Amino acid sequence: MLSSIRRRMTYANVVASLALLFAMSGGAIAATHYLITSQRQISPKVLKTLKGSTGRRGATGAAGAPGAPGAPGASGAPGTALGYASVIMNSVGNPTLIANSGFTSVTEPQAGEFCVGPLFPGHPVITSPAGGSNDASVSEVSDQQCPTDYEVAVTNGVAFAAGQGFNIVAP
Numbered sequence: 001m002l003s004s005i006r007r008r009m010t011y012a013n014v015v016a017s018l019a020l021l022f023a024m025s026g027g028a029i030a031a032t033h034y035l036i037t038s039q040r041q042i043s044p045k046v047l048k049t050l051k052g053s054t055g056r057r058g059a060t061g062a063a064g065a066p067g068a069p070g071a072p073g074a075s076g077a078p079g080t081a082l083g084y085a086s087v088i089m090n091s092v093g094n095p096t097l098i099a100n101s102g103f104t105s106v107t108e109p110q111a112g113e114f115c116v117g118p119l120f121p122g123h124p125v126i127t128s129p130a131g132g133s134n135d136a137s138v139s140e141v142s143d144q145q146c147p148t149d150y151e152v153a154v155t156n157g158v159a160f161a162a163g164q165g166f167n168i169v170a171p
Contacts, residue, residue, distance in 0.1 A: 081171050082120050086130050087152075088165040095165065102170060105149070112154035115146030116168055123170050127152050131164040 039047060083102020087095050095106045095114060105117035118125075145151055152166060160166075 081169050082123060083118065083170040084168065085116070086165060086167050087114060087116065088131050089160045089162055091162055092159070103168065109145050112159055113145050114152045114166075115149040116152060117149045118170065120170050125150050126169045126171060128167045129164075130167045 036042065081102075085100040085103040085106075086098040087106050088098050090096050092111065093108050095108050097103060097106050097116075102120065103116055103118060105115075107115045109115060116125075150168065152168065154160065
């Protein structure tokens with residue numbers, strides 16, 4: 001068997017085998033030595049040609065789940081109002097001052113008319129519905145029922161139900 005290999009071993013076969021061996025090992029060495037790991041290793045001209053144009057925008061995906069609530073914000077600066085209060089009805093004829101600052105009392109001498117005791121007699125006030133009182137409007141009226149207090153009346157004839165009422169502010 002060795003004799004058959006010697007007969008076929010010619011100078012051309014040896015050179016061809018060595019050339020194949022060097023070519024394969026040189027390619028492996030070049031691949032590990034010249035490995036591109038960064039865009040800085042590529043010419044800017046080549047990078048420009050590699051970039052394609054931006055395609056059309058795809059359809060908007062479905063909305064994701066709502067996120068967790070955020071942390072509460074910092075407390076605001078103190079207000080400048082002289083006084084404020086929420087008047088809420090417990091039952092007919094039984095109003096209560098809630099979130100009160102600066103007002104002393106509340107009574108309902110007549111259905112839909114309220115007397116709110118102030119610490120600031122004569123100072124103007126602002127009123128607005130509260131507690132789901134969307135269909136009842138309120139306004140300050142003359143001191144017919146309340147000679148020393150603010151008189152607040154329901155102006156459209158809709159009486160407050162339990163849990164409804166109004167806000168009053170002395171700015």
